[in-house]
Amino acid sequence: MTPRARVADVGDERTRSHQRAWSWYDWANSAYVTTTGTVLISPYLTALARADACPGLPADQACRTDLSVLGVPVAVGSLAPYTITVATIVSAVFLLVVGAAADRTAHPTRLLGAFAWLGSAAAMGMFFLTGTNWQLGVVLLIVANLCLGSSIVVYDALLVRIAHPDDRDAVSSRGWALGYLGGGLLLALNLGLLQVHEALGVSYEMAVRLSLFSAGAWWAIFTLVPVWGLRRVAGTTREPVAARSGTVLGAFTQLRSTFREMRLFPQTLLFLLAYLFFNDGIQTVIYSASLYGSEELGFEAGQLILTILLVQFVAFGGSLLFGRVAGRFGAKRVVLAGLALWTAVVAFAFVVPAGAYAVWLVCATCIGIVLGGTQALSRSMYSQLVPAGRESEFFSFYQAMERGTSWLGTLAFGLIFQLTGSYRLSIIALIAFFVIGGLLLARVDMRKGIDDAGNQQPAIV
Known part of the structure; x- marks a missing residue:
């Protein structure tokens, strides 16, 4: 077993000012996730590809001509999901190296800022997507998503530095809540622009491009808050493992060691397995809700947009509520x-x-209540189970494993619809992911897992 790295003294880093600065990165990156990733980029990228493959074809007619991507024929409607799939697969591998390298740097917030600003530059670059320039859109989307995931690995690991074990549930929940509020606010502003673009003398395409730019600019500007506010927060170790190998080579060396050592943390592994199931269920509900609402329930695009906004703002309160309740009854x-x-x-x-539609909004409200809370508390629970001095490395597994299996729920959703022709049966099948995830989580011994990781025991788990 590799000797455990000496953990740098947290000293006075666990202060409210550090915690407030940390939580603003949720606010910063959620604007990109919501405006660009969730709502705008997929349909806009598809429109660019359609203009290239089928120029002059009316919007109400299907484009039957394939694109050529590196010599491979790709249907116009498949370009956006394929791009996101490639970004997801690449992230699942790349983030493992990022995590191992992040634990070896003395200034993690600089690494956070570097990834965030590179990703936000790619996001702002989407303003230049026009005409038939879908190729640039593919590259920018992959770069932005890869940098987003990398920055979040560093960001999540910093939770250990800035919050005492007894405070992490509340701090993580406040971060998630702020993210939903920020993402919802910018989305509302951008959707307002799309609704009144003609009155402002702006074309719809320009309104979309301005919205894409605003998400990247929001991400870049508000990243200044955590980078500056946490500038004195040190790396997790004073003496990184295999330091003489250099940051990158040493990261690969450490990563190989970690794969061998994972068996020494059975409760951490069990938690990850549980998380993969129930988080996959959550992500599939998020991705498929609009499809279910439009195709099965017959709602219009405007109604679904209002639904997304409702979920965003309700999730703000839900995250805070779950954090407060966890302080009394424990996160698990x-x-x-x-x-x-x-x-x-x-x-x-x-x-x-x-x-x-009224009943649908009640359902959306319920989703908002549980959405942010379960994700925020999962993050804080996992932070208790990772070995000291290797937080980024283990959080890279958290992010990479999520990305590596996030297609299981959507695959099940699609297959069941293909076999039955019913989106209702597809949605009800997702219950299995929550049941399996819950049964596995119930078996996690948090106290033992915290001891195995060599961490301080919180009062309530």
Whole structure:
């Protein structure tokens, strides 16, 4: 077993000012995730590809001509999901190296800023997507998503530095809440621009391009808050493992060692396995909700946009609520209760009548309540289970494993629809992900896992 690295003294880093500065990165990057990643880039990239493959074809007619991507024929409608898939697969590998390298740097916030600003530059570069320039869009989307994931690895690991074990549930929840608020605010502003673009004398295409630019600029500007506010926060180790090998080569050396040592942390591995299942269920609900609402329930685009905004702002309150309740009953109990609520919400969605928009909004409100809370508390729980001095490395597994398996739920959703022709049966099948994830999480012995990792025990887990 590789000797455990000496952990730098946290000293006075666990202050409210550091915690507030840290949480602003959720606010910063969520604007890109919501405006660009969730709403705008996929349809806009598809429109650019359509203009190239089928110039002059009316919008209400299907484009039957394939694109050529590195000599491979790709359907116009598949370009955006394929691009996101490539970015996801590349991230799953790259983030492991990022995590190992991040634990070896003395100034993690500089690394956070470097990834964030490179990603935001790619996001702002989407302003130049026009005409048939879908190739640039593919490159920028991959770069932005890769940098986003890398920055989040560093960001999540900093939670250990700036929050005492007893405070992490609340601090993580406040960060998630701020992210939903920031993402929802910019999305509302951009959707307002798209609604009134004609009155402002701006074309719809320009309104989309301005919105894409605004998400990148928001990400870049507000990243200044954590980078400056945490500038004196040191790296997790004073003496990185295999320092003489250099940061990159040493990162690969350390990564090989970690793969061998993972068996020494069985509770951490069990938590990761549980997280893969229930988080996959959560992500699939997020990705498929609009499709379910439009195709199965018959709602219009405007109604679905309002639904997204409702979920964003309700999730702000839900994150804070879950964080407060976890302070009394423990994060594990609250997450398990949240998974039970997720199961009920999915069952509720199954019985929403077609066209019943008011009932749909009630369902969306329930999703918002449990959405941010379960994700925020999962992050803080995992932070208790990673070995001291190797937080970024283990959080890279957290992010990489999430990306490496996030297609399972959507695959199940699509296959069930293909076999049955019913989106209702597809949505109800997602209950299995929450049930399996909950059963696995119930078996995690948090106290033992914290001891195995050599961490201080919080009062309540």
